[in-house]
Amino acid sequence: MNPAQTAITTPQPQPIFLKNYLPPAFLVQQVHLNFLLDSTQTRVISRLELERNPASTQANLPLELDGQNLKIINLQLNGQCLTEADYQLTEQQLILPQVPDSFVLEIEVEIDPLNNTALEGLYQSSGNFCTQCEAEGFRRITFYPDRPDILSKFTTRIEADKSRFPVLLSNGNLIAQGDLDNGKHFAEWQDPFPKPAYLFALVAGNLHAVKDSFTTCSGRQVALELWVEEQNLHKCEHALRSLKAAMQWDEENYGREYDLDIYMIVAVDDFNMGAMENKGLNVFNSACVLAEPKSETDAAFNRVESVVAHEYFHNWSGNRVTCRDWFQLSLKEGFTVLRDQQFSADMNSAAVERIQQVSMLRTAQFAEDAGPTAHPVRPESYIEINNFYTLTIYEKGAEVVRMLSELLGKETFRKGADLYFARFDGQAVTVDDFVACMAEVSGLDLSQFMLWYSQAGTPEVAASGVYNPTEKTYTLTLKQRTPATPGQPVKQPLLIPIKMGLVGAAGVNIPMEVNGEFWSTERVVQLKEAEQSFTFHHLEAEPVPSLLRGFSAPVKLSFDYSREQLAFLMTNDSDGFNRWDAGQRLALLAIQSLVAQQQAGETLELDPALTSAYEKLLKAPVSDPAILAEMLLLPSEAYLAEQYEQVDIDAIHQASEFARTSLAKALYAEFLRLYQDHHSSADWSPEASAVAARRLKNVCLTWLVATEKPEALQLAEQQFKQANNMTDQLAALTCLAHAKDASVGKEALEAFVKQWSQDALVMDSWFSVQASRPYPDALDKVKTLQAHSAFSMKNPNKVRALISAFVNQNRVNFHAKDASGYQFLADKVIELNQLNPQIASRLVIPLTRFKRMDKVRQNLMKIELERIKQEKLSADLFEVIEKALQ
Ligand code: 0A1
Ligand code: ZN
Numbered sequence: 037m038n039p040a041q042t043a044i045t046t047p048q049p050q051p052i053f054l055k056n057y058l059p060p061a062f063l064v065q066q067v068h069l070n071f072l073l074d075s076t077q078t079r080v081i082s083r084l085e086l087e088r089n090p091a092s093t094q095a096n097l098p099l100e101l102d103g104q105n106l107k108i109i110n111l112q113l114n115g116q117c118l119t120e121a122d123y124q125l126t127e128q129q130l131i132l133p134q135v136p137d138s139f140v141l142e143i144e145v146e147i148d149p150l151n152n153t154a155l156e157g158l159y160q161s162s163g164n165f166c167t168q169c170e171a172e173g174f175r176r177i178t179f180y181p182d183r184p185d186i187l188s189k190f191t192t193r194i195e196a197d198k199s200r201f202p203v204l205l206s207n208g209n210l211i212a213q214g215d216l217d218n219g220k221h222f223a224e225w226q227d228p229f230p231k232p233a234y235l236f237a238l239v240a241g242n243l244h245a246v247k248d249s250f251t252t253c254s255g256r257q258v259a260l261e262l263w264v265e266e267q268n269l270h271k272c273e274h275a276l277r278s279l280k281a282a283m284q285w286d287e288e289n290y291g292r293e294y295d296l297d298i299y300m301i302v303a304v305d306d307f308n309m310g311a312m313e314n315k316g317l318n319v320f321n322s323a324c325v326l327a328e329p330k331s332e333t334d335a336a337f338n339r340v341e342s343v344v345a346h347e348y349f350h351n352w353s354g355n356r357v358t359c360r361d362w363f364q365l366s367l368k369e370g371f372t373v374l375r376d377q378q379f380s381a382d383m384n385s386a387a388v389e390r391i392q393q394v395s396m397l398r399t400a401q402f403a404e405d406a407g408p409t410a411h412p413v414r415p416e417s418y419i420e421i422n423n424f425y426t427l428t429i430y431e432k433g434a435e436v437v438r439m440l441s442e443l444l445g446k447e448t449f450r451k452g453a454d455l456y457f458a459r460f461d462g463q464a465v466t467v468d469d470f471v472a473c474m475a476e477v478s479g480l481d482l483s484q485f486m487l488w489y490s491q492a493g494t495p496e497v498a499a500s501g502v503y504n505p506t507e508k509t510y511t512l513t514l515k516q517r518t519p520a521t522p523g524q525p526v527k528q529p530l531l532i533p534i535k536m537g538l539v540g541a542a543g544v545n546i547p548m549e550v551n552g553e554f555w556s557t558e559r560v561v562q563l564k565e566a567e568q569s570f571t572f573h574h575l576e577a578e579p580v581p582s583l584l585r586g587f588s589a590p591v592k593l594s595f596d597y598s599r600e601q602l603a604f605l606m607t608n609d610s611d612g613f614n615r616w617d618a619g620q621r622l623a624l625l626a627i628q629s630l631v632a633q634q635q636a637g638e639t640l641e642l643d644p645a646l647t648s649a650y651e652k653l654l655k656a657p658v659s660d661p662a663i664l665a666e667m668l669l670l671p672s673e674a675y676l677a678e679q680y681e682q683v684d685i686d687a688i689h690q691a692s693e694f695a696r697t698s699l700a701k702a703l704y705a706e707f708l709r710l711y712q713d714h715h716s717s718a719d720w721s722p723e724a725s726a727v728a729a730r731r732l733k734n735v736c737l738t739w740l741v742a743t744e745k746p747e748a749l750q751l752a753e754q755q756f757k758q759a760n761n762m763t764d765q766l767a768a769l770t771c772l773a774h775a776k777d778a779s780v781g782k783e784a785l786e787a788f789v790k791q792w793s794q795d796a797l798v799m800d801s802w803f804s805v806q807a808s809r810p811y812p813d814a815l816d817k818v819k820t821l822q823a824h825s826a827f828s829m830k831n832p833n834k835v836r837a838l839i840s841a842f843v844n845q846n847r848v849n850f851h852a853k854d855a856s857g858y859q860f861l862a863d864k865v866i867e868l869n870q871l872n873p874q875i876a877s878r879l880v881i882p883l884t885r886f887k888r889m890d891k892v893r894q895n896l897m898k899i900e901l902e903r904i905k906q907e908k909l910s911a912d913l914f915e916v917i918e919k920a921l922q
Contacts, residue, residue: 049911051417054363060181061097063089064188069178071158073165073196073240075150078158079109080143082178087138099132099141102175102182105157109144130179143179152176153830153871161306162265164241165201166319170312171362171421174233185360185464187230194240195222201240203263205300207231207315227315229295230462232358237314239263239302246272250280250294253287258294263302264326267794271326274337274722275301275344282345285379290453292352301325301344305796308832308874309425310343313350320347323797323833329720331798333763334727341383346376357460362421366413366489367467369425370433374441377434384724385662387612392666394587394613397435399674401427402592405494406678407885408920410521414467414489419915422874428492435590436488440471442533442560442588443485444478451477484531484564492521495530497563499595503578510538510579513569514561516591522919532563535588538572538579543608545582549573558610560588580604585611597621599645606649607656612663619667622649623695627676630691635684640691642698650699654706661714662728665735670695673847683888689810689848700742711736711751720761734767741771749780756784766801773805778813799826800837807841814849815856818842829867832875839864843882850882851889855896858883862900866907873910880904880913884920 065085072079086099104127111118113135124131132141152159157176158167167173175182192206198221204213208227215221243263250258260279262272279299286292296316307321324343327336353375354368381389404410404427411424413433418424441449452474460469467489475482495518502511514534518527537545537558545557550570561570572579580601584593597605597618602625605618626643633640650668658664673692677683700707714733720726737755740748749772756768769788773781785806792798803826807818818838821827827834843850843861850857861883868876886897898921905917 049419049914051419053417054361054414055416057361057363058093059091060089060183060186061092061094062086062099062181064181064186066191067180067188068191068193069236070193071195071238073149073194073201075160076148078147078149080145080147080158080178082143082180084141084143084180086135086141099135100181101130101132101179102128102172103130103145103179104128104176105147106176106179107146109146110142111144112142114139115142145178147177154873155306155308155832156874158238159306161304162241163200164243164265164304165196165239166241166302166304167236167238167314168308168312168319169236169314170234171365171425172234174236177236180233182233184232184234184358184362187232187358187462187464189227189230190236191224191226192236192238193222193224194238195220196240200242203239203241203243203245205237205239205263205302205317207235207237207317209297229315229356231315231355232464235313235315235355235358237312237317237319239317239319242266243302244269246276248276248280250283250299252283252293254293256293256297258283258296259298261298261300262325263300264322265303268303268322268326271328271331274327275325275340278341278344279348281341281383282348282379285345285382286349286352286375289378289382290352290375290450290457292349292457294351295356299348301347305833306831308872311347313347313354315351315355318347320344321833323800326797329722329761329763331762331792331795333766333801334730336762336797337722337727338380338384342376342380345379346372349375349379352457356462357457358464360464360466362418362424363414363416364466365421365424366429366433366436367465367470369430370413370435370437371470373430373434374437377438385660385728387616387660388662388666390586390613391616391663393431395672395675397427397431397587397590398592399672399678401431401590402494402678403674403885404428404881405432405492405521406519407881407887408522408922409881409884409916410492412490412492412524416490420873420877420911422912423877423915432590439488439533439589440474440482440485442535443480443531443562444474448478449474482531484529487528487530491518491527491530492524493518493527495527495532495589495591497532497534497584497589497591497593499581499583499593501578501581501595503575505578508573508575510572510575510581511569512536512572512581513567514563515567516563517566522922529564529566532589532591534561534563534583534593535559535585536561537582537585537610538575539582539605539608539610540579541577543604545610546575546579558585582609582611582614584614584617585609586613587617599625599643603645603649603652606667607652616663616667619649619653620671622646623670624676624679627671627688627691627695628679630694631676631684631687634687634690634694640694642695646695647699647702650703651706654703654710658710658713658732660728661732662724665728665732668732668735668739670699677847677888681888682890684890685848685851685893696739696742700739704740704743704745707736707739711740715755717758717760730761730763734763737767737771741775744776749775753784756787762798762801766805770805774809776811778809778811793826796826796833800833803827803834803837804841804845807838808845810846810848812849812852814842814846815852815860819860829864830871832872835864835868835875835879840879843879851893853892855900858896858900862904865904865913869904869907869910869913873912876910877912877916880916884916886920 068083070081149158149160156168156173194204204223206225208225211226212224244266245261245263248260301318303320303322303325305322310324311320327340349372353371359367456473471482498515500513540546547557548555602618602622609615626646673688676688714729752768752771759765769784772784865876865880886894
């Protein structure tokens with residue numbers, strides 16, 4: 037391409053680099069915002085008190101304010117109107133080259149919330165106004181230095197039509213309100229805590245509150261308000277209960293007390309993510325806050341509990357102590373996810389919580405770490421920060437902080453957290469600041485540990501053991517390597533904490549002795565080198581090593597266990613997580629050998645070791661139904677795919693189906709007995725024991741209908757009709773709608789939509805059940821359902837429920853060899869590129885993971901990516917597509 041040609045193409049979005057970070061040139065002492073709300077012509081008048089930053093490294097820099105899609109109405113500096121000669125305006129910024137050291141800037145702009153389908157900045161949802169400012173949405177509201185290291189005190193005045201928008205909310209405390217002419221009214225809010233602009237929020241609408249209160253450990257009363265649309269008032273109780281539990285938990289476990297007199301949560305239907313921790317005014321996706329047993333499942337209750345807690349915990353880990361720049365995103369997210377995981381573990385079965393977290397990490401996050409968008413927990417560059425709200429930043433980030441707590445021990449870790457909050461309260465800091473606190477309180481050298489933040493990719497740990505009967509020793513060798521990832525061809529050895537024990541023949545942990553050192557029965561071994569060996573002494577017989585207990589590090593650990601050893605660990609490991617994992621490993625071996633048989637064109641035959649392990653589980657007295665339910669689940673097809681360099685989608689599907697139906701047929705009577713034992717017609721109860729019983733029963737029901745026996749389907753029908761809660765109703769509906777014969781589920785699907793057509797959240801489940809139906813008719817159904825009145829491409833929950841569900845939960849049909857799934861996804865991505873770039877760039881990800889597919893699919897996937905690339909892409913999609921096609 038010659039230079040003349042380059043000049044006429046639109047400039048490509050450019051990356052931003054961590055290494056180029058500079059402190060801000062100006063600070064904002066105070067911000068006064070005045071909103072005159074109108075659907076298409078909202079006026080925002082802001083008054084900024086600015087001054088040069090004494091810590092800035094360069095003198096006389098111009099003032100650069102971020103701003104996007106803003107119409108300037110008026111600009112004044114110290115009361116003097118500015119003309120176009122006084123500033124430069126680009127698509128992204130307003131630049132004032134000549135400004136005093138300290139001054140007041142008044143800016144009036146006009147924005148169009150109604151046509152804001154990106155759902156960033158100020159927009160309308162169900163007619164109500166709301167905002168989303170993380171990460172860079174505030175610049176769509178007014179011109180501002182929109183970066184997290186500028187903390188300022190905000191006062192917000194809102195004016196709006198009183199009958200349409202009776203409720204006017206913003207951050208902090210309400211300081212004034214009243215009526216105005218023309219049927220309007222106003223409210224004024226003041227937030228006493230300096231905050232970055234990404235934590236700003238405004239809500240205005242016809243909303244109703246459920247109110248409660250919480251008395252903090254120092255005796256202060258905090259008003260709790262959950263604002264929802266009127267029809268959702270009966271779905272608030274669980275979120276409020278969760279909020280109070282989280283407030284108390286954070287006091288008891290981290291010494292964190294809430295700081296304002298009011299804590300508000302608002303539920304909105306149109307939201308890109310789960311929820312947002314705006315200071316004192318959280319905005320939630322209604323799917324993460326509303327829950328009531330008739331219409332929401334136990335899983336939804338669990339999600340509400342954890343998201344409510346997550347956003348609350350951000351008040352300290354994120355708001356009081358925030359991030360210096362967006363490269364540090366995991367500083368707040370990784371730590372806060374760990375905190376919400378710890379909370380959920382305390383509220384529910386800790387082992388089950390851990391099993392579910394790890395299942396998700398090992399399938400979805402590991403896949404991300406192995407794909408074209410792999411990035412470190414602290415990335416070094418980005419084009420669009422919205423692309424970095426990922427499982428790596430959140431979930432792997434949480435694992436990294438969890439490893440710190442393993443290495444330091446609970447008490448020292450708490451000291452480190454206390455030091456971090458005390459030292460950096462009111463500041464915007466870095467991951468290094470956090471880890472430095474942990475190093476300081478523990479005296480540990482954590483320099484090698486920092487590689488977890490800078491190196492992408494999932495480390496592989498190969499473990500092997502040799503027993504020497506003469507010496508009575510057992511030598512365990514651990515080798516680590518991290519595969520190359522884009523831009524990081526060479527990796528260094530990490531510090532990997534491996535919690536382990538040695539299980540003796542009697543099924544008990546053997547005290548460990550290594551070179552004269554006594555280790556007790558469990559120990560966190562620190563693997564630091566590429567290869568390390570540990571020799572254990574005085575062992576009368578070969579032990580079975582139980583490695584990576586509780587999943588003490590986010591790695592892929594391999595050990596050449598025999599089937600007998602796995603079956604032994606399944607019943608004898610003292611670590612609940614590893615008991616489950618041994619079962620998963622056994623199932624994996626069995627299904628992998630079915631995959632090989634399928635590929636070789638042989639008749640499939642299931643390993644009898646798996647059947648007998650299942651039989652043993654099913655026949656043993658049920659001590660913990662929640663864990664048993666998890667143990668009875670086979671590894672997902674996504675997890676199976678993770679085990680291969682070359683993924684054979686069809687063989688994996690056939691093998692899984694065969695394992696499922698063979699086990700179901702062989703153990704039908706046992707599944708039926710367990711089902712009956714745990715099926716109850718008693719009133720719904722939120723108790724953990726009732727939740728566990730429902731889970732176990734519904735897992736059994738899925739096994740029973742896998743046989744396609746008429747009596748099993750009848751059982752599902754009966755459960756569907758009689759259910760007094762959504763957990764049971766939806767489980768039965770799924771069984772029926774996923775039966776091989778599509779007509780089996782027809783009646784139930786119709787009854788369900790009739791019953792629930794007015795409930796947007798329940799309709800999401802109705803869409804997902806059909807989109808995930810594991811037969812080739814699913815895609816046509818999905819296409820038809822797009823025309824359903826409850827579906828909208830503008831609503832992210834609906835896009836996730838129908839389109840993402842097909843793409844992510846229906847792998848075999850998404851990857852259909854005729855490319856129909858790929859073409860469909862590409863069409864949807866192109867449509868969403870215009871409407872909502874954030875959602876578009878998340879949706880496209882499965883199409884970018886072609887590397888491990890067969891050549892035919894690789895080509896088909898690339899053709900669709902190339903087709904998307906022809907469009908005028910948002911920065912979000914541009915970055916992902918570029919990385920995929922590199
Ligand atoms: N900080 C929120 C997540 C969030 C991030 C970005 C959003 O819009 C682009 C919205 C929410 C959390 O961790 O819960
Ligand atoms: Zn968060």
